[in-house]
Amino acid sequence: MDLAHGVQLVSFGILAAIAIVAALGVVLLQNIVYSAFLLGGVFASMAGMYLLLNGDFVAAAQLIIYVGAVNVLILFGIMLVNKQQDFPAIKGMWIRKGATALVGAGLLVLLAGTIVTTPWAISTATPTGDGSTLKIGEHFFSDFLLPFELASVLLLIAMVGAIVLARREFVPEDTPTTEEELAFKLPERPRETAAIAGGSQTSPE
């Protein structure tokens, strides 16, 4: 084992330990803020793994998107909600926790066994190394062109949807005035917002 391999092994050990411990922390800790920060740790250690695999672009993307954007967004979300609420203790919670642990452990054993016993077909292509950005770009415009373009529709509609969900709704007057409104009684009419916007209104039902 030469030095490079040694360093790689040690870094892998450290990163893996961080990832596992942080992930356990995300799930087990009661305080949601800790969980959110630990999630950032998981993401960061995953980026380290990618670096170890020579995936420099993927590692950078992982850092920027997950740690920089997603995780920060989660933290913002937590801060904006900012609601302390103690959940009432549930009787026999330990049974559920135990069952969950059992299922989780079983899955772990299954998947680990799978990974160890399977004759994986290792790709024979040479690692790209520094040229990975180029390679990814080539793929985007050749055999992954369709998913790449489709993703733009996905992102567009996700954006539209986010705006729809986030914007303040224009609420029409709730008083049934026209013939049309008298004829229809839809349960999904936004009553709460209507009450704020149009004064007190009795619901049509």
Added chain:
Amino acid sequence: MDVVTLASQLNAGTIIPEGIVTLTLLVVLVGDLIAGRKSASWLPYVAIVGLLGAIAALFVQWNGTSDTIAFLGAFNGDALSIVFRGIVVLSTIITVLVSISYVRQSGTSLSEFLSILLAATIGGMFLCGASELVTVFIALETLSIASYLMTGYTKGDVRSNEAALKYLLIGAASSAVFLYGASLLYGLAGGETQLDRIGIALSQIETPAIAPVVALVFVICGIAFKLSAAPFHQWTPDVYEGSPTPVVAFLSVGSKAAGFAFAVRMLVTAFGSLTEQWHFIFAALAVLSMILGNAVALAQTSMKRLLAYSSIAQAGFVLIGLIAGTESGYASVIFYLFAYLFMNLGGFACVILFSLRTGTDRISDYAGLYQKDPLLTLTLSICLLSLGGIPPFVGFFGKIYLFWAGWQAELYGLVLLGLITSVISIYYYIRVVKMMVVKEPHEMSETVKNYPEVSWNLPGMRPLQVGIVLALVATSLVGILANPPIDLAKASVQRSPILQASISPAKEVAVSRFAPVQSSEFRVQN
């Protein structure tokens, strides 16, 4: 690889239908931006015209070239995908028709609803033909995310919010599981993402390995969630009850049809060497879906929940055709989905109309409806009876074809279970019919007593009426004229190379037909 050769290899003509829908989506979005709120009066028709254009493009493709592989193997526009894409687009058209007045009345904006719906359609269409893992996943996510958005579209309604959240969480979990399975496949195939190559790689694994089976199970988790087959159905009743009804109509037909297309392609191409295993898993899913869907539907009091459980049960029935794995098996799946399109959307259209006029969807509120609204009563009765498999409606023919194919493939247990559970289903469907038709005037529910005057002149009502009448006519007549659609389904199976490769010739019983000369059959020489 330079641009010219690349462009010639892409074979981009295969996705013209999707292109038309995408264009329509953009027109709807931009048209709303330019014209403002007034655009709501014409946008739905733009969407319908665009979708009809997509149907026309699909039709051209059906008669078109044999070169179906596009985008270097990412998309396969074979006959199978054309038929399923057609079903998805048709379901969207009817959904648009029935949603106009509903969306107007729920006080939300129509153009965004339409664009999200169109995006879901695009996702579903791509899912029907995607033959490469990345495309599959992106298409699946486009469909799913658009569905989540539509589910929570009426955000003033708490039930809609709850439904959206539940759907999102369970959907994300199942997507994640699917993705894990896909990554296992990627590893097993040595870095290949195309389904056919994965299939070859899997068939070359000689020693019995556990990894392909684990991948199969994980992939099926993703599929079964889309099909809402038990035990991956938990989201269905709550989402169906809470979401806006037109969305449910799309989810129950369009999304499900796309899921079936995806299932057929994925399992037949990638898991061809594990056919026994996936048949076994699907048989279990079918048994559970049929029993659970039909049994729980008996106890429902809300119409939407009833239809939710019925859709779980119907998925179970359709799975029989998938498990049969013969030519008529796949053809019966296609034909049943085609039938299901009309009867289920017809049922939902009636539920929409009833809730528009009365604001409720409780089954007991339908009591005595025949006196106030004969058209609604007739259509809902016929659609429900058709779902229950009563002749001469289309559902009977679809079901008998499924059972026929299943029996031919020697799935006796499944077919018998299907027969038994469909008897159970008749009971709960007819409960609604009884509520509407049998109740005397003095037993009429309060809601029906206050039923508004039937008027189709209000904005958005004409399309709804068109949708209802269309579903009524199709449900009553397609069964009697079942020959062309069944031929179409069979042709699509015969013309799809992936299915032909999987159908073992020994299983298909040669069915030849001849006109019998009957008059001499029973002649007796005295």
Added chain:
Amino acid sequence: MLTPLLVIPLIGAIAIVLYPDAKKSWVVATVFCLLSFGWSLYLLSQFDLSFGGLQFVEFHQWVEPLGLNYSFGVDGLSLPLLVLNSLLSAIAIHTNRKDLERSRFHDSLILLVNAGIAGALIAQNLLLFVIFYELELIPFYLMIAIWGGKNRGYASTKFLLYTAVSGLLVIAGFLGTTFLSGSPSFEIADLQVQNLDSVPKLLLLTALLLGFGIKTPLVPLHTWMPDTYVEASPATAILLGGILAKLGTYGLLRFGLQLFPDTWELIAPVLAVVGTVSVIYGAMNAIAQQDIKRMVAYSSIGHMGYILVAAAAGTELSVQGAIAQMLAHGMILALLFFLVGVVEKTTGTRDRSVLNGLMNPIRGLPLTSGLLILAGMASAGIPGLVGFTAEFVVFQGSFATFPIPTLICIISSGLTAVYFVILINRTCFGKLDNASAYYDRLEVNDRWPALVLTAIVLFLGIQPNWLLRWMEPTTTSLAIELHRPAIARVAAIDTIHQP
């Protein structure tokens, strides 16, 4: 030739809905019923009596991938039932018409039922038969649920579930018959039942027997029947008992006896016992009833038992008797239900301990009572009426094969007389209660259907040849089919013995 039997009632059903005057819907319905009846009589006149096979065959490809064809034909087994079907539909439309609510829907459903039953009787394709067989389910369910008595919800649901299960068993049996035998399509003429082994044959026949046995109904599958018949309105009961139940026995003959002759012969003793048990059970239960409608309903179980015994015997004469009994029982039961309906409507009760002295010529119901006595006599098998003809042929035909069951049936037919004497004695004779009995005069509509039926019952009793001649060639061929193995054996022995 046969398509009009389907098309006329279907057009009628639609025409009634579209006809503007709801009060006059019975006119339209009658016109179409009579058209359909006339057409079936015309077919009767064109029927070739010397030929036992299918006649008026129509064949078109329909849903080719399913093996479902538009394939019709009649023989001596189905043609008389077709006539009965149209006749009883016309009667049912005029039964208890006064103050009928939602009459348009009612008449439309009756015509639908007529079309469905006609289709089932003429279908020569198993799937086509299933379609028509299931088609009846919903109209009958609605008829019981809308126009039924107090307990109609319960009765209609029970009917629905039993009938749906019956349809299920029949479908399963048909699918099995076709695929296990490797037949090329669902055409009856294409079926290659001979390819089957005896065990699958037995299983399939059992499924069909159970399926049709529920419809017939046979003991112990009959539990839906008394409730349904009693709760149904007289018109519905006439159709249910008069013709729908006959679809069950028709199925037994057509798909049991005709398709599986050797297996049928194998289990014939069991069937004979079941039939005999039905006969005794029906008669005993009828004696114990207080409700006269329920009495009639139980009498029906007994009479369907005769049909099964005769079918099980499988001789030429007994099969002929079975068909004759279907017709005779169809008419007599319709007459009984009609008259009981009139009695119930006029007096407001069906309790035989309350009813009394309806024969009273001034204040009672003399005509109805007279016809009731006649119908009871016909049902009990008094010579000179159609019931006697049918039962006589049944007993004569079955005796050679199953002497003991036949003897028991003959004795039980004496019990029939017992309960009809009880019924008639309590309701028609005695002293009319002066305080309460001021009954409305009967309308014309309450008389003529009964008179028509009575006339036919009388006529066919005096001239039994008109009843029996249609089925002779068909039953001959059926019986030969059934005993072909035996005949072949005899022939083989003959050839051995002949040097």
